[in-house]
Amino acid sequence: AQSVAQPEDQVNVAEGNPLTVKCTYSVSGNPYLFWYVQYPNRGLQFLLKYITGDNLVKGSYGFEAEFNKSQTSFHLKKPSALVSDSALYFCAVGAPSSGGSYIPTFGRGTSLIVHP
Amino acid sequence: GAVVSQHPSWVICKSGTSVKIECRSLDFQATTMFWYRQFPKQSLMLMATSNEGSKATYEQGVEKDKFLINHASLTLSTLTVTSAHPEDSSFYICSARPRGTGSNQPQHFGDGTRLSIL
Numbered sequence: 001a002q003s004v005a006q007p008e009d010q011v012n013v014a015e016g017n018p019l020t021v022k023c024t025y026s027v028s029g030n031p032y033l034f035w036y037v038q039y040p041n042r043g044l045q046f047l048l049k050y051i052t053g054d055n056l057v058k059g060s061y062g063f064e065a066e067f068n069k070s071q072t073s074f075h076l077k078k079p080s081a082l083v084s085d086s087a088l089y090f091c092a093v094g095a096p097s098s099g100g101s102y103i104p105t106f107g108r109g110t111s112l113i114v115h116p
Numbered sequence: 117g118a119v120v121s122q123h124p125s126w127v128i129c130k131s132g133t134s135v136k137i138e139c140r141s142l143d144f145q146a147t148t149m150f151w152y153r154q155f156p157k158q159s160l161m162l163m164a165t166s167n168e169g170s171k172a173t174y175e176q177g178v179e180k181d182k183f184l185i186n187h188a189s190l191t192l193s194t195l196t197v198t199s200a201h202p203e204d205s206s207f208y209i210c211s212a213r214p215r216g217t218g219s220n221q222p223q224h225f226g227d228g229t230r231l232s233i234l
Contacts, residue, residue: 041228042227043225043227043228044160044209044211046223049222090159101220102220103162103165104223108158109157
């Protein structure tokens with residue numbers, strides 16, 4: 001079975017400071033890893049993914065994440081937070097089938113609050 | 117590109133009513149669509165996986181007769197909540213994966229439907 005843990009319900013950061021939203025996962029084999037952002041009363045928007053290759057992946061809106069296999073982590077980071085980054089962030093993991101497809105499992109979400 | 121439209125965005129109706137929610141991929145074809153339910157301050161719970169032209173695959177604990185899913189074309193899937201009751205009130209979100217772009221591609225989500233049963 002695959003699972004995702006987002007240990008923080010909420011992360012508070014001042015505008016202009018770096019931010020980190022944590023994610024650890026458990027899956028058999030090599031994982032597909034994703035980050036999504038959700039604004040109030042909206043669906044999820046894709047930010048970035050790790051499938052294979054470089055451990056550091058860059059995504060939308062200046063976000064990046066680093067795949068760490070030994071620590072089974074995929075933390076989301078941004079060098080300088082904006083107030084507009086305030087939203088709910090979801091980490092997701094999928095274990096690819098023999099055909100390469102997957103069904104993701106989502107973490108419970110972390111609310112990011114960026115203070116002016 | 118890769119826009120998913122979900123309609124309606126908000127529904128308020130009486131107990132016992134059946135409600136249909138539509139999920140359309142506007143600029144791509146989707147052989148697979150997913151239906152999720154989200155409770156306040158909680159993660160997404162996968163309800164079912166919908167494959168075009170075949171029966172949906174429901175997750176354990178999800179009532180097939182309660183939540184009817186139809187995926188009649190490569191751009192449309194519908195979720196019908198039959199005889200809805202207050203406990204069915206929730207935020208329902210669909211997602212779709214583009215056809216033929218590689219099976220490891222991310223899902224694209226609709227904006228969700230807020231269902232309130234009185």
